Amino acid sequence: xxxxxxxxxxxxxxxxxxxxxxxxxxxxxxxxxxxxxxxxxxxxxxxxxxxxxxxxxxxxxxxxxxxxxxxxxxxxxxxxxxxxxxxxxxxxxxxxxxxxxxxxxxxxxxxxxxxxxxxxxxxxxxxxxxxxxxxxxxxxxxxxxxxxxxxxxxxxxxxxxxxxxxxxxxxxxxxxxxxxxxxxxxxxxxxxxxxxxxxxxxxxxxxxxxxxxxxxxxxxxxxxxxxxxxxxxxxxxxxxxxxxxxxx
Amino acid sequence: xxxxxxxxxxxxxxxxxxxxxxxxxxxxxxxxxxxxxxxxxxxxxxxxxxxxxxxxxxxxxxxxxxxxxxxxxxxxxxxxxxxxxxxxxxxxxxxxxxxxxxxxxxxxxxxxxxxxxxxxxxxxxxxxxxxxxxxxxxxxxxxxxxxxxxxxxxxxxxxxxxxxxxxxxxxxxxxxxxxxxxxxxxxxxxxxxxxxxxxxxxxxxx
Ligand code: HEM
Ligand code: SF4
Ligand code: SF4
Ligand code: FES
Numbered sequence: 001x002x003x004x005x006x007x008x009x010x011x012x013x014x015x016x017x018x019x020x021x022x023x024x025x026x027x028x029x030x031x032x033x034x035x036x037x038x039x040x041x042x043x044x045x046x047x048x049x050x051x052x053x054x055x056x057x058x059x060x061x062x063x064x065x066x067x068x069x070x071x072x073x074x075x076x077x078x079x080x081x082x083x084x085x086x087x088x089x090x091x092x093x094x095x096x097x098x099x100x101x102x103x104x105x106x107x108x109x110x111x112x113x114x115x116x117x118x119x120x121x122x123x124x125x126x127x128x129x130x131x132x133x134x135x136x137x138x139x140x141x142x143x144x145x146x147x148x149x150x151x152x153x154x155x156x157x158x159x160x161x162x163x164x165x166x167x168x169x170x171x172x173x174x175x176x177x178x179x180x181x182x183x184x185x186x187x188x189x190x191x192x193x194x195x196x197x198x199x200x201x202x203x204x205x206x207x208x209x210x211x212x213x214x215x216x217x218x219x220x221x222x223x224x225x226x227x228x229x230x231x232x233x234x235x236x237x238x239x240x241x242x243x244x245x246x247x248x
Numbered sequence: 249x250x251x252x253x254x255x256x257x258x259x260x261x262x263x264x265x266x267x268x269x270x271x272x273x274x275x276x277x278x279x280x281x282x283x284x285x286x287x288x289x290x291x292x293x294x295x296x297x298x299x300x301x302x303x304x305x306x307x308x309x310x311x312x313x314x315x316x317x318x319x320x321x322x323x324x325x326x327x328x329x330x331x332x333x334x335x336x337x338x339x340x341x342x343x344x345x346x347x348x349x350x351x352x353x354x355x356x357x358x359x360x361x362x363x364x365x366x367x368x369x370x371x372x373x374x375x376x377x378x379x380x381x382x383x384x385x386x387x388x389x390x391x392x393x394x395x396x397x398x399x400x401x402x403x404x405x406x407x408x409x410x411x412x413x414x415x416x417x418x419x420x421x422x423x424x425x426x427x428x429x430x431x432x433x434x435x436x437x438x439x440x441x442x443x444x445x446x447x448x449x450x451x452x453x454x
Contacts, residue, residue, distance in 0.1 A: 076335045162336050164344060170328035199250070208256035211329060212412040213344035215336045227415070228422050235418030241253065 003028050006048070006092035007037060009056055011106045019103075023048045023092075024056075034081035034095065035060050035070055038107075058107035065221055068154030071161070072107045073098055078161035080221050081107075098161040114155045117177035121200045125190040137188040150183040150229065152222040159216035159226060165209050172209035175216035179229045185236070198233075198240035207233055257416075259321050263406075264413045266314040271406050275440060281450040285379035292377045319355060326351050343408050350401040357398035383451045392448065399444040407437035 004025040012019045025048055026037045038058055045055040060070040063082045070081040073096040075089055086093065101109040118124075131137075139147065153176055160166045160174040181197040184190035201207040210230055217227045280291045298306075331345040369375050386392045410433040414420040420429050 162332070164329045164332050164341070167330050169330055172328070202250040202253040204252040206253070208253050209328065211325070211344055211347075212340070212415045214340040215332075215338065218336065218338050218341075225422075227426075231415050231418045231421040231426075233418075234416060235421075237253070238257075238417065241250070241257075244250075 005032065005037065005086055007041070008092050008094045009106070010094075010096035011056065012097070012103050013105065015102060015104060022053060028086070030087075032086040034074060034084040034086070034093065035063060037086065038081065056107065057105045066154055068156030071098055071156040071158055072096065073161065078158040078219055080156060080158070083221070098157060100161045100167050101157060111155065111157050114157060114160070114174070114177055117173035118180060120173065120203075121177055121181040121197050122193055123177065123180045123184060125184060125187050126193060127189070139188060140186070143186045147183055147186045150179060150224055153180060153224060154222065156221060158219045158221055162215035162219040164213050164215065165211050170209060171205035173205050175210070175226045175230065178207050178210070178233065179224065179226050182229045182233050194236075195240060195243070198237050199244070201233060202237050202241065207237055255321060259318055259325070260413055260416050262314045262318045263409050266310065267318060268406055268409075270311060270315075271402055275443060279443060279447045281379065281447045284450070285454055288379045296376060315358070319358070322351050323355065343411070347405060347408050347412070350405040353397065353401045354405060357394070357401065361395075361398060379451075379454070383454070386448070386451045396444060396448055400441050403440045403444065404437055407433040407440070
């Protein structure tokens with residue numbers, strides 16, 4: 001086992017600054033992951049040439065693959081840094097920000113575009129009151145498992161970073177917000193707004209911008225069957241289009 | 249209004265049904281070359297028999313307009329993708345990239361192919377299509393290679409298009425049905441590519 005792990009990090013001092021790379025060595029220890037290594041670099045931000053530099057900025061929170069905050073590009077692939085074990089990836093380890101999103105600094109990105117997209121597809125359930133538990137409408141037991149699966153989405157943005165059709169060149173809202181529409185359409189109250197969500201998905205930048213490259217389903221850290229739900233939504237928007245046309 | 253939605257769906261339908269019919273028809277007519285010059289020229293003569301108004305109506309309505317729409321809107325779609333197979337080398341992503349690379353080749357190839365053979369040779373000089381004319385053209389190995397590549401590009405684009413069409417319309421939902429359609433369409437792709445080589449070879453054996 002080598003006693004040092006080499007990190008090659010693509011850095012950037014501000015949103016409009018030019019990117020540059022710096023290399024750091026981190027002491028190896030069993031179970032080391034990328035976030036833990038970044039913490040070591042933060043403690044002692046000295047490059048391999050012995051130069052003391054500003055510590056590398058990144059974002060993390062839960063450290064257990066549920067918050068989504070630590071998404072970055074590790075050896076070319078979009079993934080969560082907190083569950084990227086050094087033992088399981090090729091060294092030297094290349095880190096870069098997910099440039100599908102605006103870069104704020106170093107590995108820190110601004111993912112708020114996904115929140116805006118969730119607003120477009122109405123990623124919530126309208127409520128006009130509350131129930132006692134016994135009176136509340138129940139989840140459909142046949143779709144509850146699917147809903148549970150999709151509800152795991154942590155808006156990490158891996159799927160948007162991997163999708164060739166998401167980026168500055170396109171207005172596609174991307175797989176995650178699109179598939180969230182399906183989650184809320186399954187909800188016993190949310191389903192009343194299904195036509196609204198489907199109509200939103202038919203707008204420019206909606207579901208038709210998907211080109212079926214299926215990268216999203218390959219990279220989703222929560223193993224959400226994104227392409228299956230995209231196909232289901234494709235059916236649903238077609239039906240909605242017929243309903244719009246013939247007014248039924 | 250949902251203009252984008254309807255344009256995208258029309259682009260998809262146009263690609264599969266109209267251009268799909270067109271490429272199959274083209275493969276069948278061209279395969280006649282394998283039967284030799286006499287029969288090929290006879291078939292070309294039969295095409296000339298079709299009354300001109302009907303012929304032009306088919307050519308413009310069934311071929312020219314759909315291909316211009318699919319092609320021009322297709323360029324617009326292709327420009328919205330940042331192909332990334334070098335980072336995400338999954339087979340479906342390679343197919344996605346190839347769908348766009350073949351599209352770019354088809355734009356250039358079709359302008360050359362239709363512009364030269366249909367508009368210049370047949371339209372402007374008034375020379376009817378014949379086995380000998382094509383044989384002469386394929387004397388140049390570069391032309392032959394570019395034509396075979398053009399056919400292969402169109403065949404791949406069409407066959408992979410069947411797979412993505414089924415996803416776009418929600419016909420195949422899960423990975424299993426998508427893989428079955430993909431396997432069938434890729435086998436069809438291989439078959440049609442071999443057929444192309446076979447009928448192109450006719451011009452060198454007769
Ligand atoms: C003139 C040049 C052409 C261009 C620029 C072009 C462009 C494209 C593009 C970018 C796509 C992907 C659409 C998407 O992801 O939503 C596509 C799909 C497709 N194209 Fe073409 N194309 C051309 C010619 C053809 C020809 C000649 C055929 C028929 C043989 C064809 C058949 C198809 C089919 C079946 C699809 C799949 C539709 C779908 O996924 O729903 N295309 N084309
Ligand atoms: S299948 Fe659609 S949404 Fe998923 S990565 Fe490909 S283009 Fe993007
Ligand atoms: S769908 Fe998966 S990859 Fe996409 S944002 Fe949600 S959890 Fe992340
Ligand atoms: S820190 Fe929450 S997912 Fe990595």
